[in-house]
Amino acid sequence: MALSVGLNRVLEPAGVLPQAAWRLDASPAIGPDEVRVRVRRLNLDAASYRQLAEKHEGDGERIRAEVLGIVERRGKMHNPVTGSGGMLIGVVEEAGPASPLAVKPGDRVATLVSLTLTPLRITDGLRDWDGLSEQVPADGTAILFGRSIVGVLPDDLAPELALAVYDVCGAPALVDRIVRGYPGSPAVAVLGGAGKSGSLSLAAARRAGARTVGIVRDEREAAALRTGGLADRVEIADARNPVAVAAAVGEAQVTVVCVDVPGCEHGAILATAPGGTVIFFSMATSFSAAALGAEGLAADVTMLVGNGFVPGHAEFAVDLLRSTPAVRALFEARVAGD
């Protein structure tokens, strides 16, 4: 509680944290432990952009107008329908004397906390954005609190690549920690192993000594994983079909859910050995489906809410990317395809 969490920036309702707030004060003057960032680019959350694009039938002008309206009304880019935000990159403009963040003016940074809690002001009307992609060139200011997370962009990686890694960097760090808690060479299954968080989780699990199986949805994803050799075994199964998942996995000590569709809880639980751990990284996870599912299956498994923060997680994920060519190739293909 010693460091500020942005309570002074909450305009309404009073008493909640910035993420739960309807409206934040995004004024650029900073408090003693705050940092002001000159914004260069927003990276909208995929679910948020999809909702906007569908609502406006792909009309870039209208999508842009709605994003501007949300930021104007709420003081943050917090999609009121999806509840999600995204991240941003920019340059540190001013750091308060009491800020604990390891940044200085001029540093190129990415914010690793959600846009749903980041005070944001847009000053260029998003004139350089056509509204047709999640990547939003922007000018304006954003505020980081004392208790926040920010990553300095590595010189050897394109900003888009670094941002894509930072977006999911909590996953490999937590997988590393959990896998090392099991003796020997535990079996680790990653549902959605060919995605961003999935491929990093596979790489982290292997580095931590695990035997790995990647579960993917089709032959195309399976081929991508096999080519890179990212998993010891690759299987195709519908992650929403518990019986198919359990049959494909066999039995895992640690099961990692990186599939962003609802209904993957039961398969993950069923595929996990007694005493094992399920890590849910998908935002589509249903708390009650997980809790009641484990009870209904009499499954003695530990179920973790995938926390996006583990100390050192950004450096850990970038290091995995640098040292695992298959992960890097997968990310570069993703970024190029965006």
Place this chain on the structure above:
Amino acid sequence: MALSVGLNRVLEPAGVLPQAAWRLDASPAIGPDEVRVRVRRLNLDAASYRQLAEKHEGDGERIRAEVLGIVERRGKMHNPVTGSGGMLIGVVEEAGPASPLAVKPGDRVATLVSLTLTPLRITDGLRDWDGLSEQVPADGTAILFGRSIVGVLPDDLAPELALAVYDVCGAPALVDRIVRGYPGSPAVAVLGGAGKSGSLSLAAARRAGARTVGIVRDEREAAALRTGGLADRVEIADARNPVAVAAAVGEAQVTVVCVDVPGCEHGAILATAPGGTVIFFSMATSFSAAALGAEGLAADVTMLVGNGFVPGHAEFAVDLLRSTPAVRALFEARVAGD
């Protein structure tokens, strides 16, 4: 996967587990590892009963008709609005030769898996129920799968009391396991400490060597907790107010959320020390609020989905009730008040 999880009982949609199914086959003939129970009483989930009572404006006849209709249509008492079920008590009628459950015909039992996955047939039209309480006298049959959980009712406890304990028995067992994972005498905070799962969690934490604080919502609950001496410290705070919760708790190694209202995630996270654990037992928990909240607060805490199953959990909870007069008094008052 060796023991059946009831897939053969799923009528639609195919391929899902019984809890996720729309409709189950509730026919009374059992398979080799199933058990048939003669139903004596249903204990509807509180949220489910509240929804039914509000919809039908407290009209017992209409509430009863809707419960009968749900069981008839779905083959289980799975409220389609709340998604919740409840439990039942009855007498074992027949156990298949391959059943691993430690029960025999004639045993009085409570099912410890949710009614949302239990094949159920009602044969008496619920004629002995006035529709005005969650406790539903009933005649009919229920089926337990090979992989299931059932508790024999203790002779020294009224069935209603045993059922109330079994309903929340996963909480104290998991609290015990987590608290014992911390060295020395960790600080444990229980939000909603005066409720059923909350009071058992406080008793379990103390027995495991913790210093405890119970957070309650008003002076009446505080007095109840203080009288029983169930917590080392009792504080009043609104569990949905993160700043108030953190101030009341101080800092806990383990924070247990037993408050059944939405919006308690951030307070629990903020009140937990780095390296600590938050255990969410409330079905009102939002997965995304927890995940994004911890990230937004840069909180290095482990967040657990409260699993309703830990081996030996029923006996553990009953033993806590027997040996902790304050817990027993609280449960008896609750049961009498129902």
